[in-house]
Amino acid sequence: MDLLTSSIILASIAWICILISRARKSSKLPPGPYRLPIIGNILHLGPKPHRSLAKLSQKYGPVMSLKLGSITTVVFSSPETAKLVLQTHDSSFSSRITPVASKAHRHDEFSVGWLPAGSQWRKLRKICKEQMFSAPRLDGSEDLRREQLQKLRDFVAERCDRGTAVDVGKAAFTTSLNLLSASLFSLEFARFDSELSQEMKELISSTVKSVSRPNLADYFPVLKPVDPQGIFKETELNVGKLLLKLDEIIDEKLKSGGEKRDLMEALLEINRRDEAQLSRDDIRHLLLDLLVAGTDSTSGTMEWAMTELIRNPQKMAKLRNEIRSFMSENGKQQVQESDISSLPYLQAVVKETLRLYPTTPFLLPRKASSDVEINGYIVPKNAQIFVNVWASGRDSKIWKNPDEFLPERFLNESDNVDFKGRYFELIPFGSGRRMCLGLPLADRMVHQMLVTFVGNYEWKLENMKPEEMDMNEIFGVILEKAIPLKAIPIKV
Numbered sequence: 059m060d061l062l063t064s065s066i067i068l069a070s071i072a073w074i075c076i077l078i079s080r081a082r083k084s085s086k087l088p089p090g091p092y093r094l095p096i097i098g099n100i101l102h103l104g105p106k107p108h109r110s111l112a113k114l115s116q117k118y119g120p121v122m123s124l125k126l127g128s129i130t131t132v133v134f135s136s137p138e139t140a141k142l143v144l145q146t147h148d149s150s151f152s153s154r155i156t157p158v159a160s161k162a163h164r165h166d167e168f169s170v171g172w173l174p175a176g177s178q179w180r181k182l183r184k185i186c187k188e189q190m191f192s193a194p195r196l197d198g199s200e201d202l203r204r205e206q207l208q209k210l211r212d213f214v215a216e217r218c219d220r221g222t223a224v225d226v227g228k229a230a231f232t233t234s235l236n237l238l239s240a241s242l243f244s245l246e247f248a249r250f251d252s253e254l255s256q257e258m259k260e261l262i263s264s265t266v267k268s269v270s271r272p273n274l275a276d277y278f279p280v281l282k283p284v285d286p287q288g289i290f291k292e293t294e295l296n297v298g299k300l301l302l303k304l305d306e307i308i309d310e311k312l313k314s315g316g317e318k319r320d321l322m323e324a325l326l327e328i329n330r331r332d333e334a335q336l337s338r339d340d341i342r343h344l345l346l347d348l349l350v351a352g353t354d355s356t357s358g359t360m361e362w363a364m365t366e367l368i369r370n371p372q373k374m375a376k377l378r379n380e381i382r383s384f385m386s387e388n389g390k391q392q393v394q395e396s397d398i399s400s401l402p403y404l405q406a407v408v409k410e411t412l413r414l415y416p417t418t419p420f421l422l423p424r425k426a427s428s429d430v431e432i433n434g435y436i437v438p439k440n441a442q443i444f445v446n447v448w449a450s451g452r453d454s455k456i457w458k459n460p461d462e463f464l465p466e467r468f469l470n471e472s473d474n475v476d477f478k479g480r481y482f483e484l485i486p487f488g489s490g491r492r493m494c495l496g497l498p499l500a501d502r503m504v505h506q507m508l509v510t511f512v513g514n515y516e517w518k519l520e521n522m523k524p525e526e527m528d529m530n531e532i533f534g535v536i537l538e539k540a541i542p543l544k545a546i547p548i549k550v
């Protein structure tokens with residue numbers, strides 16, 4: 059045999075081995091529905107992918123694979139399998155799939171939400187945890203948040219006097235934005251009904267929407283340069299405007315000398331000491347992340363909580379009684395953040411809301427950084443990972459009457475379930491090293507806003523009985539109520 063023939067034979071054997079190993083690997087992929095050529099399972103998603111995939115997982119099991127265009131996606135739909143992804147194999151699943159929209163203004167290269175789980179990402183998380191989300195830091199900024207809650211109180215009181223409805227989601231959005239900006243830069247961003255508030259809301263909401271809109275270029279990377287739906291272009295515009303706004307705030311802060319010890323001041327101090335450690339670009343993109351991640355998610359949760367309480371007036375009354383008894387027994391005019399732990403029904407209402415309406419039903423999609431074997435299947439390197447927390451929240455094997463709003467289910471002290479990432483049946487903030495960075499602040503904001511809405515008022519719908527309310531949702535990164543909740547506050 060000459061050299062050429064033997065080389066050809068060897069190359070052919072090597073090629074066959076590669077093909078066999080690929081075939082083995084794909085035969086060990088988790089089961090899933092039949093895939094159409096080119097588009098794969100995109101049509102299976104439908105307008106409400108969290109519901110469609112929960113249904114499919116009843117047929118194919120809690121570890122299921124799909125092909126979304128050219129992207130292999132593995133969906134985990136039970137607490138046990140979520141634990142395998144987020145705890146047992148956390149290090150292999152800690153990076154993100156970056157949608158094309160996240161690349162607007164190169165945001166993904168700076169962003170704590172999109173960066174791969176490497177040293178830069180760790181550094182940003184550490185700075186935020188120490189400078190903003192630690193208990194002493196949050197305690198230190200409580201006064202600023204109290205001022206913003208007072209504004210919500212005044213706004214609701216004025217609507218009550220006039221007998222006009224409050225758009226609960228909008229009011230919660232403005233308050234979330236102000237609570238966040240008070241905590242981040244000691245600054246009020248927006249006034250209720252003001253144009254600036256509207257502009258900021260629209261910019262932030264459109265940014266969230268453009269990142270979450272199904273984008274053909276994410277499913278078929280060859281389409282990236284074409285941007286067929288114009289999503290990248292639209293995001294560039296919105297992110298550009300937000301970055302400009304943040305630049306103005308940074309400049310203002312630099313001019314004023316920054317006597318307040320807030321996150322922004324802490325970031326600027328690190329930057330002054332060592333530009334390489336934290337550049338101005340790092341700062342603007344970090345602030346952008348916190349604003350975008352923290353507003354819609356918090357106000358969406360609030361709107362669902364109020365929707366369910368209005369549909370269940372006895373539970374609303376029970377919550378109000380708990381708040382008022384607590385205040386009168388302790389001689390308090392106001393509930394403070396440290397009082398939340400003394401209000402078990404309030405906490406149960408928030409848990410129940412997040413069980414039924416996790417604002418990010420699949421968490422933020424993760425990416426497998428290597429082949430990982432789970433339950434005898436191979437999750438291949440680079441696969442997109444969805445953890446369907448919505449499905450676990452509605453699973454009748456875990457929850458009795460899963461579709462009913464029953465905060466009482468969380469009052470059993472022996473269970474002591476919380477949403478801080480340890481109980482995989484309830485992980486609306488995710489779990490593991492990539493879990494929600496803002497949880498400690500979100501926890502305080504959501505409880506306090508609910509106290510403000512419920513403490514002194516009954517709420518009545520305009521021209522509709524509570525049981526007639528439309529409960530549909532729109533799927534996106536944020537699970538939004540399709541028809542905004544508008545209700546009139548009545549003093550009690």
Ligand code: HEM
Pocket residue numbers: 170171172183238347348349351352353355356359416417418421422423486487488489491492493494495496497499500504
């Ligand atoms: C009710 C309110 C909120 C909910 C339900 C929520 C939920 C989530 C979820 C599910 C994730 C993905 C976790 C994962 O992949 O395991 C996440 C990530 C994140 N959240 Fe939140 N969030 C809320 C409020 C906030 C707030 C107030 C902030 C900041 C001020 C914030 C900042 C972030 C950031 C920066 C990330 C990305 C973390 C990373 O990739 O390392 N969130 N959030």
